[in-house]
Amino acid sequence: MTRASLDKKPYDVASMFDAVAERYDLTNDVLSLGQDRRWRKEVARAVDARPGQRVLDLAAGTGTSSLPFALAGAFTVPCDFSLGMLREGRRKHGWLPLTAGDATRLPFKDGVFDAVTISFGLRNVQDTDAALAELFRVTRPGGRVVICEFSHPTWGPLRTVYEEYLMRALPPVARAVSSNPEAYVYLAESIQSWPDQPELARRLQKAGWSKVAWRNLSGGIVALHRGTRPKD
Incomplete structure (x- = not known):
């Protein structure tokens, strides 16, 4: 699966991530020019995990993204549907309760x-x-959601440079550092076709989340959306 126009079939997407699992963390660091570390720090601040809390880290991959929450004392569940990612995660972070699960049918109670x-x-x-x-569904009333996702730069010149990087510079860099560079062509196209910040906020509200807001990171290359489940 290499084209974002395909139907994102779960098996195909999982297989794609299985193929990049071994060097996934390194590749992300290189392709983002080290910015992914900053973005994840912002996620950790927004989640604000504390001792005694329960945190679900969905699409956690190898579990690296879950470490800040676990180290803050929260019981953290890294969940992903790529078995290859989870195997690599168990090799790196075997103490974490890595869990296989589909985002559209999570294996957790309400x-x-x-x-x-x-x-x-x-x-x-x-x-x-x-x-x-x-x-x-799996969040308690009063609980919170934090979504960090690639988005769309709000300044025209930056948007032009960024789109050029995605489609021209990213593929050759991926070929040099990734175990499956074609996967990153798909990922670049999926970023371009992803909804903008207001549209994702609207979808969060439609799902029932309240107090929905977002903050742009790196000029809108990434957006951090937040929301709260209303108390019953």
Whole structure:
């Protein structure tokens, strides 16, 4: 699966991530020019995990994104549907309770998490609205959602440069550092076709989330959306 226009079939997407699992963290660091570390720090601040809380990190991949929440003392569940990613995660972070799961049919009871988060994974889910509804379902009333996802730069010149990077510079860099460079062509196209910041906010509200807001990072290359599940 290499084209964003395909139907994001779960098996195909999972297979794609299985193929890049071994060097996934390194590749992301290189392709983002190190910015992914800053973005994940912003996610950790927004989630604000605390001892005694339960945090779901969806599309956690190898579990690296889950470390800040776990180290803050929260019981953290990294969840992903790529078995290859989970195997690599167990090799790197075997102490984490890595869990296999589909974002549209999460294997958790209603209202069990204080916070749910997903970074750079929502656009790869076949049904975005179903995933947002599932995140809502497993969050307790008063709990929060944090979504970090590639988005669209708000300044025209930056948007032009960024789109040129995605389609011209990213593929050759991916060929040099990734175990499956074709996957990153798909990822670049999926970024271009992803909804903008207001549209994702609207979808969060449609799923039931309140107090929805977003903050642009790196000029809108990435957007950090937040929301709260209303108390019953």
